[in-house]
Amino acid sequence: MADDSKSLQTLLTTTDYRPPEGFAAFPTAIHHASTVLFRNVAALRARHWQDKTSYTYGLHGTPTTFTLEARLAEIEGGRHCLLAPSGLAAIAMIDLALLAAGDDLMVPDNVYNPNRELANWLQKDFGITARFYDPLVGEGIAELIRPNTKLIWTEAPGSVSMEVPDIPAICRAAKARGVPVALDNTWAAGLAFRAFDHGVDIVMQALTKYHSGGSDVLMGAVITADQALHRRIEMAHMRLGMGVSADDTYLVLRGLPTMKLRFDAHDAAARKVAAWLKARPEIAKVLHPAFDDCPGHAIWRRDFTGAGGLFSVLFHPQYAEEQTDSFIDSLKLFKIGYSWGGANSLAVPYRMASMRSRWDEAGQLVRLNIGLEDPDDLIADIAQALHSLA
Numbered sequence: 001m002a003d004d005s006k007s008l009q010t011l012l013t014t015t016d017y018r019p020p021e022g023f024a025a026f027p028t029a030i031h032h033a034s035t036v037l038f039r040n041v042a043a044l045r046a047r048h049w050q051d052k053t054s055y056t057y058g059l060h061g062t063p064t065t066f067t068l069e070a071r072l073a074e075i076e077g078g079r080h081c082l083l084a085p086s087g088l089a090a091i092a093m094i095d096l097a098l099l100a101a102g103d104d105l106m107v108p109d110n111v112y113n114p115n116r117e118l119a120n121w122l123q124k125d126f127g128i129t130a131r132f133y134d135p136l137v138g139e140g141i142a143e144l145i146r147p148n149t150k151l152i153w154t155e156a157p158g159s160v161s162m163e164v165p166d167i168p169a170i171c172r173a174a175k176a177r178g179v180p181v182a183l184d185n186t187w188a189a190g191l192a193f194r195a196f197d198h199g200v201d202i203v204m205q206a207l208t209k210y211h212s213g214g215s216d217v218l219m220g221a222v223i224t225a226d227q228a229l230h231r232r233i234e235m236a237h238m239r240l241g242m243g244v245s246a247d248d249t250y251l252v253l254r255g256l257p258t259m260k261l262r263f264d265a266h267d268a269a270a271r272k273v274a275a276w277l278k279a280r281p282e283i284a285k286v287l288h289p290a291f292d293d294c295p296g297h298a299i300w301r302r303d304f305t306g307a308g309g310l311f312s313v314l315f316h317p318q319y320a321e322e323q324t325d326s327f328i329d330s331l332k333l334f335k336i337g338y339s340w341g342g343a344n345s346l347a348v349p350y351r352m353a354s355m356r357s358r359w360d361e362a363g364q365l366v367r368l369n370i371g372l373e374d375p376d377d378l379i380a381d382i383a384q385a386l387h388s389l390a
């Protein structure tokens, strides 16, 4: 568990990695290995792949990946961590570890779309039922849980439409029925929402976003506090061959000391841009958890300590998709692209009705990732692009 006597910023800058004697320095060494060598047959027979004080084969991890795992577990407030080659791979590893034919899976209707795609595949081809629930269901989830429900996914907030779920209420209901709750905690980066304190059993992170911060690495992580749960997911990690690159791991380690400074800068800039947008006549709603237009805003105020750089806006329904598309095309500083958490601002339109079982808003939704540019320049860019709506 995290050392509660240290602040997050100190944890992010501190490493337990021990370089070889006589070669002390701050960076973690990049250990490349597929084959690992043993002194003799007895040493080979004695070593176990789950023991992280030594290694047996590069696929199960190296000192580089074990160092990142230990640091992520500590930062997130858990005990165990497993790395995966992407955020989506981490999601798949959790599903495959905990679900079997005949089981039931519950996923919020606003979930990251590839998670939904996977759930639908599990339902179609693997004999698992996948049900999508209202992310604002809160305590009401108790009535939806079935005797064969084996996993409840949550995402806080949904990373496109931004509803903030009542995670403590969902976890209480799930715990009463013995069902583990997994949280996609990417939006808050493990910094602005302390998942284990709120009752979550499994945290998933797309390290691709804030942890990397460079828009250049794909990686995911699964963090747990419970040893038995960790062992089950570790079996899936091994059976699926979820190895990650040592060089990519190094890049993520290199980003950690600045992660909170970056996150806080994204947060301040995003709130400034969102406040400006909220006063604009073209915008119907600012879907940013720190603003009262956003469903679940009161829960965000209760449970979160920050917001990062990702939010969405809904244009007034009078603007057709061609007009909001031309708004995005007219942006100069904002680039058009998926993903987020990097230094550059991004804009992406989403066709919400095709992504949801239920979507009641009429206007076009555009998601913004606020990067590390000066927010006044970003506001000027949006102001000039809004002329294209006329």
Ligand SMILES: *Cc1c(COP(=O)(O)O)cnc(C)c1O
Pocket: 085, 086, 087, 088, 089, 112, 159, 184, 186, 187, 206, 207, 208, 209, 218, 219, 220, 339
């Ligand atoms: C990006 C993202 C993922 C998946 O991460 P990848 O590394 O791109 O596979 C999962 N959840 C959320 C909320 C994301 O934004």
